[in-house]
Amino acid sequence: MSKLxxxxxxxxGLATRIREGDKSAESDLFLFFQPRVxxxxxxxxxxxxxxxxLGQEVVIAVIRALxxxxxxxxxxxxxxxxxxxxxxxxxxxxTKARQKLDQLPPDFDLPQAASQYEERERExxxxxxxxxxxxxxxxxxxxxLVDGLKAxxxxxxxxxxxxxxxxxxxxALKKLSALFKPAVTKSARRTT
Amino acid sequence: MNCKDIERDDMIERxxxxxxxxxxxxxxxxxxFGCEICFEKLRVCRAAQSVVRKDALAIRAATGSRVRMFPxxxxxxxxxxxxxxxxxxVLHHSAPAPPxxxxxxxxxxxxxxxxxxxxxxxxxxPYKAVAMRDAGSEAQTLFKAAMQNYTEGRFEQAIPGLRAAxxxxxxxxxxxxxxxxxxxxxxxxxAGIGALQTVINEGDTPFLNEAWFYRAKGYLARRDVAxxxxxxxxxxxxNRDLVPEAQALLNQLAALK
Numbered sequence: 001m002s003k004l005x006x007x008x009x010x011x012x013g014l015a016t017r018i019r020e021g022d023k024s025a026e027s028d029l030f031l032f033f034q035p036r037v038x039x040x041x042x043x044x045x046x047x048x049x050x051x052x053x054l055g056q057e058v059v060i061a062v063i064r065a066l067x068x069x070x071x072x073x074x075x076x077x078x079x080x081x082x083x084x085x086x087x088x089x090x091x092x093x094x095t096k097a098r099q100k101l102d103q104l105p106p107d108f109d110l111p112q113a114a115s116q117y118e119e120r121e122r123e124x125x126x127x128x129x130x131x132x133x134x135x136x137x138x139x140x141x142x143x144x145l146v147d148g149l150k151a152x153x154x155x156x157x158x159x160x161x162x163x164x165x166x167x168x169x170x171x172a173l174k175k176l177s178a179l180f181k182p183a184v185t186k187s188a189r190r191t192t
Numbered sequence: 193m194n195c196k197d198i199e200r201d202d203m204i205e206r207x208x209x210x211x212x213x214x215x216x217x218x219x220x221x222x223x224x225f226g227c228e229i230c231f232e233k234l235r236v237c238r239a240a241q242s243v244v245r246k247d248a249l250a251i252r253a254a255t256g257s258r259v260r261m262f263p264x265x266x267x268x269x270x271x272x273x274x275x276x277x278x279x280x281x282v283l284h285h286s287a288p289a290p291p292x293x294x295x296x297x298x299x300x301x302x303x304x305x306x307x308x309x310x311x312x313x314x315x316x317x318p319y320k321a322v323a324m325r326d327a328g329s330e331a332q333t334l335f336k337a338a339m340q341n342y343t344e345g346r347f348e349q350a351i352p353g354l355r356a357a358x359x360x361x362x363x364x365x366x367x368x369x370x371x372x373x374x375x376x377x378x379x380x381x382x383a384g385i386g387a388l389q390t391v392i393n394e395g396d397t398p399f400l401n402e403a404w405f406y407r408a409k410g411y412l413a414r415r416d417v418a419x420x421x422x423x424x425x426x427x428x429x430x431n432r433d434l435v436p437e438a439q440a441l442l443n444q445l446a447a448l449k
Contacts, residue, residue, distance in 0.1 A: 011226065036225050039234055043208065046337030078226030085225075093330050119239075126239035130247075135254045138244060142251050144202075145241035146346055148209035151202070169205070177236045 011077040018066040029066075030059045037085045044089060048119065054092060058085045122180065129176045137172045144169055193219045198230055208237045210349065248345040307448060311441055312412035316377055317402060319343055319370065331361035335370075342370060347377040358387075365391055369399040376410050385410040401432040408441070421445055 011032075017025030034055040041051035062081050065071055071080055130138055136158060143149045143157070151162040151169070158165070193216075198204060203220050206212040212220065224230045244251060319339055338353025354371035361367060372387030388410065391403035408423035420441075427438035 033225070035235075036231060039231070039238065040221055040225075042238070043210075045333060046340045047333060050333070076226070079222055082222045082225045093333055119242075122235065122239040123242050126236070127243045130240060130243050135251075138247075138251050138254075141240055142244040142248055144205050145209055145237060146245050146248060146349070148206065148211035148349075166202075173233070173236055173240065176240055177232070180232065180236055180239075 015066055015071055015077050018063060019069055021067075026063050029063060033062070033081050034059050037081070040082075040085055041089055045093075050092065054085070054088055058088055061088065125179050126176055129179050130172075133172050133175070137168050140165055140169050141172055193223050195227060195229055198223065204230065204233050204237050208234070208241050245341075245344045245346060307444070308412050308415050308417070311444055312381075312409050314376075314406070314409050316342065316345075316347070317373060317406070329361065331357040331364065331367065334360065335364075335367055338374075339370065342374055347374040350374045351378060351380070351383075365394055365397045365399050369403060372403065372410075373406055376406060376413065379413070381410045381413040385414070401427060401430050401434060404430070405434045405438060408438070412441075417445060417448075 014025050014029050014032075018029065037055040037058045038048075038051045041054050042048050045051070058081065061084050065080075065084075071077065130141065133141075139158065140154055143154045144151075149157075151165040154160075154165045155162045160168075193203075198220065203212060203216065207217060207220055220230075224234055319342060334353045335357040338350040338357065341347070341350035341353070351371065351374050354367055354374055357364070358367040358371050368387050369391050372384045372391065375381075375384035375387060385407055388403045388407040391397065391399050392407065394400075404423045404426045408420045408427070411417075411420035411423060424438040424442050424445075427434055428442070
């Protein structure tokens, strides 16, 4: 698991550092929030291309606000970023023509964004782990994550108890998580 | 909301599956914007979802024989219906009644496939994303996301997006065509027939021929043989694609008499 400090320490520090003109803090903020915006947009719309564009646009808008000291002191940075992400996504869905940001504005020097390529890499890892599961566990993951069924409903279908379903699901996800850890740690190292 | 609540209520799994209520969804999103642990769990769930969604057909096929078609609570009803059916057969045949001990539970009784239901089945018509006149509109964004579900075999999940896209842009026949087909594939025959009817009402569009054909499939699922036959005869009379398939189904219907 990542060694990043809790939000209160890391993020409040970031806001101050950005206001003081620290460029490396802008990169840290980007690496922390851009993947979150990416996931948020993909889950909401299923559009990974839009997610990649908005991930960048949201963080740029937040950095601009921080540079200009527009974040109120008592306001949580994560809530602020989430609010900007929601607003920009809604604007995007309302807009007829897509305003695509082809390149970074000249006053920004940010790291590589989380992308569809990374998503495919994670999928490869997941496929390997899922391939090693029992057929019943694969079926449980399908019913939980795709069909949206609850443990009790799955239990009725496959003849297990709801607790049994939950245990199998947790075990399967933990297995995947363990395979993801090296990649996560690597990514966290990049942020420090 | 904290990490414990999220874990206890399977919120990340429900979020990924799109079944979380809006208020909980918003709270969870705000939470993972600041939480490393929940965010990593979200990424794991999304990667797993992507894999099992793509392999859905194979996974379902591999476990199909072990997964019940009916929830456990409905088994007494199913068992009663099966027992009633057996009793009916016994009463209408002169052969002696089988001893009760030979009764086999419904889940292991080999049953003859219903020919109409077998004829109603179909592979999803292929969808290829093409540049559309309304690219970038809200309806198109909804359609695109829904068709991702469609191409990956999640027909039930595709329906809300297709319905919303059809309501936002009533001029786009493709939205309603795929809404109709997805509804049929999700075993919602009435909704499918209704959506395909609106495609047929539009007259000569690129989807007209297929709309007649798949609506016939919907009628077969509803066991409405006369309506299915009428639609299939339309497909043959239009003389475009799907004529051999329609003719084959008409022949099968004739053989059922």
